[in-house]
Amino acid sequence: MQNSDLTGFSIVIIEDDSLLRKQITAYLERLGADVTGVDSIQRARKVIADLSFDFALLDVNLPDGLGIDLLREKCFSSYTGVIVMTAEGRIEGAIEAIRLGALEYLVKPFDPAQLPLVINRARRAKQTERLTEHRRSDVTSGGISFFFGSSLASLQSQLEKILAADRRLESNLPPVLIEGETGTGKTTIARWIHHQGPRAGQPLVEVNCSALPETLAESELFGHERGAFTDARTARMGLFEAANGGTLFLDELPSLSLPLQAKVLKTIEDHKIRRVGGHKEIAIDARVIAATNRDLKSIVASGQFREDLYHRLDLFRVYIPPLRERGDDILELTEKLLDQLSARHRLPRKPIHAQGRKSLQAQPWPGNVRELAHELERAIVFEEGEELKFEHLGTTAPEKPATLAVADDWLNPAFQFPPEGFSMEEAINRLIQRALKQTSNNVSAAARLLGVSRDYIRYRLSGQKTSSLRWGLKPSCRLREMDLGDSHRKTVARAPALFRAISRLGNRLRCACGLGTFSAAELTRRKSGITAFCIFVAMHQPTTMTYETNQNSCARLGGKSAPGRARGPRG
Known part of the structure; x- marks a missing residue:
């Protein structure tokens, strides 16, 4: 951006000298700024309360008081950069204004050509404040200088x-x-x-x-x-x-x-x-x-x-390229990182054992340089020998079942399926949890990382998803006590399969849950009959639903057919 380009910026001029105010206004408007002018503290208070400004040009002495009173009263938004204007020989007022939060000052009379320079200095000060705020909320570890290698x-x-x-x-x-x-x-x-x-x-x-x-x-x-x-x-x-x-x-x-x-x-x-x-x-x-x-x-x-x-x-x-494709650079990079990490922790720089070099080169390093740096830091802190052997590389903790690390391990080229197999459900859930952790539990961002919809992630996180799908219910259909009433019809509309099945089975269906055992007849005596029963099922997720039916009805409900009494799917 050119220093003289003020396009899009809003500026308020608080100055009682109408000629100077008009002169400054005309100059700033030629540079693209949106300018508002007032001539008193009273009018300034009203304008500042009603509108938002990027910058304020504030005269120290005004007819109804001191301009710096607006700073004392904190009338300006923390976002507004204040530049004070003071007469020659009255620099004390400008110093007081700076102490109260003003970013710059101008001594009158001044050439309007100074304004873009002063405003841009104030803008850089605001940038610094915004950067400080951003860095406080986005704490990152100190970066290690990049090593190119051959x-x-x-x-x-x-x-x-x-x-x-x-x-x-x-x-x-x-x-x-x-x-x-x-x-x-x-x-x-x-x-x-x-x-x-x-x-x-x-x-x-x-x-x-x-x-x-x-x-x-x-x-x-x-x-x-x-x-x-x-x-x-x-x-x-x-x-x-x-x-x-x-x-x-x-x-x-x-x-x-x-x-x-x-x-x-x-x-x-x-x-x-x-x-x-x-x-x-x-x-x-x-x-x-x-x-x-x-x-x-x-x-x-x-x-x-x-x-x-x-x-x-x-x-x-x-x-x-990934670290595994960089050949002997891994050892050169390791030496550089060890120098920096040893100095950071104020520990003696240990040489690498021959076995340690082989271990480093044998690793696939799916986490690349970041993973290498973490493993080196762990070694220099915890290994007690004279040389670094990296004996912990390539080992897994015996108490950690293989299936618990599936979401991490199957991305590793060296991964092999355990003889007993592993749970795909658990692997999917771990991938979802990993994506949520990386995105600070932002479901939308996690969905984009995984290439799925937000509804899919919510469904996976909802628990009891298998039973809900078998009954034609979505997880969102499970209502709380306070949600009853107008929500009855909406719940039934979301569960058409359950609605049709209950309509066919009628009083032959019984439902068991933590509140006791109820028949459909008992549940449908109140209000809208089948609707009330749908609400009950959606709310309480009964453990079993037992019904007397023939093979066709049983198949429609999604359970296994059996002669006489048959046990339905878990709800």
Whole structure:
């Protein structure tokens, strides 16, 4: 963004000198700003209460009091950057205003050409505040410098070409796409590109898209205006704005919804953002680096990722191979990591035993560099010998059944089925729990990682899913006591198979649950007959349902046929 471009910003001028106020207003409006002017503290209070502003130009001395009283009273939103204006020789008021939270000050008279520079300094101060807030809520472990080694010489050459192009372009840098398995170092490469390039002194904002709640992702990335939604009491800067002039790293970009992907694409192409609830576009210059551990071409084909966004990101594409394909680099990388980890823990640097080297090279390392670093850290902390042997590698804890680790193990090329087999149900559940943990229990994001619908995950988490399906009931049909009444017909509509079966069997069906044993006749005496019985079954999930029926009726219910009395499916 050019320093003089204020497109989309809202600014209030609180100044009693009408000539100066009009002069400043005209100048800022030519730069694209939306300007509101007032001449007193009383009017300022009303305007500030009714509207949201990005910046305020505040005169210290006003007809009805001191402008800094507005700062003392905390009238301004924490989002508004305040710049005070004071007459020459009255610098004390400006110093007091800075102490109360103002970001900059101007000494009158001043050249209006100074305004864009001062406003942009204030904007950078706001960016710093937003970055601090983001980093507090997104704590990440300190990164270890990237080791290229001989196997990644071509990757290093490719990155050098990207940096050379960056230095030629300077502004509006094209996006970069980084692909690679989990733990290969995509975040470290993104940091390397930023710190080695022309924007090294500017902000680097890192965002884990898979951890963003779907309902808040747009506001987090693009910001929002006051009143944009229920809890939006003040305006808030988004992370695209916080990264202005620097780099925005979007890790696991495919986790974003398709509508949000479209908004990211528009921002990359137009270099402008529009806050949630806003009506004006704000010019930004943030270099986007995206990363994914998935094959983008395949998820484009499946409709989970926008094809136009893929082609836009494909200009500078970087692939990081997994650790198992890097040959002898594993040992060189191990030496580098041991130096850093030993220094971090202030422990003596131990050499690696010959057997330890063989163990390192024999591992498949599904977690790549991240897994290697964790195993090395464990070894230097817990191994007591003079040399590191890594004897714990390749072993499993005897007390942990093989089936409990299925969701992790079958992704390992060395995995073999245990002789006794394992539970597919348990494997699916572990995969779901793993996805939920990675996404901080965000069901929508977990569904995208697994390539399934949200309803499927909710169904798997609902428990008692087998019985519900056999009766034609969805888990959502299980109602609480307080939900009875108007919900009767809705419940029956959701359980047509159960409704039809009970209608056919009538009084020959009996139901057993924790409340006792009831016949259909006893349950259907009140209100709407069969409907009441459906409600009872949906609420209490009876352990057994016994009925007298013939083979055909039994088959319609989904149970096994038997002469005389037959036991139905568990409900």
